Amino acid sequence: MAEVAEVADAGSAAVGDASQDLSAAPADASQDLSDAPAVDAPAIETHELRKQFGRIVALAGLTMTVRPGEVFGFLGPNGAGKTTAVKLLLGLSRPSAGTGRVLGSPLGEVSARRRIGYLPELFRYQGWMTAREVLAFHCELAHLPRSSWETEIREAVELVGLAERSNGRVETFSKGMQQRLGLAVALLGRPDLVVLDEPTSALDPIGRQDVREIIRSLRARGTTVFLNSHLLTEVERVCDRVAIVDRGRVVAELSMPELLAEKGVRLRVTGLCDARAIAGRHGPTRLDGEWLVVDAIADGQVPTLVAELVAGGGAVHAVVPARHSLEERFLSLLGAAPEGVEPEAAQAGPTVEPEGRR
16 A cells, blocks of 8 residues: 555645545534434434525525435525535534534534545546545545455445446546546445435436445445435435425425325316316316326326316316426425526525635
8 A cells, every 4th residue: 555655645635625534623522421422313403504604694594304324315406505504514614503413413523524425516536546546545534444445445446336447547537437436435434424415417327327226225224315416306216305495494395205106187178168177176286288287186086087077068188197296396396497597596685605615
């Protein structure tokens, strides 16, 4: 490992933006026994967590709970406070008000931070380093026993699909391969909590499928995964629950199995002015172009609904099963912005993340 010693002597500049030493965080030495981790405590728990930069409110009062061993999606438009929330959870920033605990310990507790793996959205490793050197450097930063480095590195590169390129230099890696390397760094030491910020943003469809499988394998071994992503279809496929945050507050927490189990029916009906009124007897209705959508209708009621529409003089041209998607619920909660405008950009207000502090 002579190369590792040389890399370590190069200082933090060789690590890149993603290599912040979580174990070097300041801790409150005055913590008493009440701060000891509780048995079966939530993996993440916050109450009215607030962060303010001068007059700018980046986080207005975040309250949420993430259960141990679940894959939890954290969603919201740009500027909603997601990145600020992640920094508070990791102890990279201090809250202005409110409380929070991660892995049973107060925010910023060193012992808890050593049990967290983190993949930031934007990171960069020095091009002259090999993948193995990057991983060895982070083994040292995480204070892993030197005797375990070889096993840790081998398992990490195999899990993310970089085993054949582990001796390749970062400068020869595609963006997707660098993303895989960042994910490997986050998995060193078998952390109890893995925080992933846009983990599939640079990957092709095959790479995204690989990441989904990695996340599922982490859940299978009891690891909690906190997933911050704009790709709603990816979140829908892997998450157990999601929180939707807007202007610094959680506006909804949804169970993905329950959301995806919600059923409805889409009908194309002509010749009947009061078709929606008739359908409204069976569940909430909405219009989607030329389609009439009835939500939360039981399967057994669909033939009855069709019979009532025909009896009323309507012509039913098509009946299609429908289910809610995460994207539909997301847009219904936040409202669709004008084309080309992000949702938060269409809402005036002081709750934004200032440039340079995200």
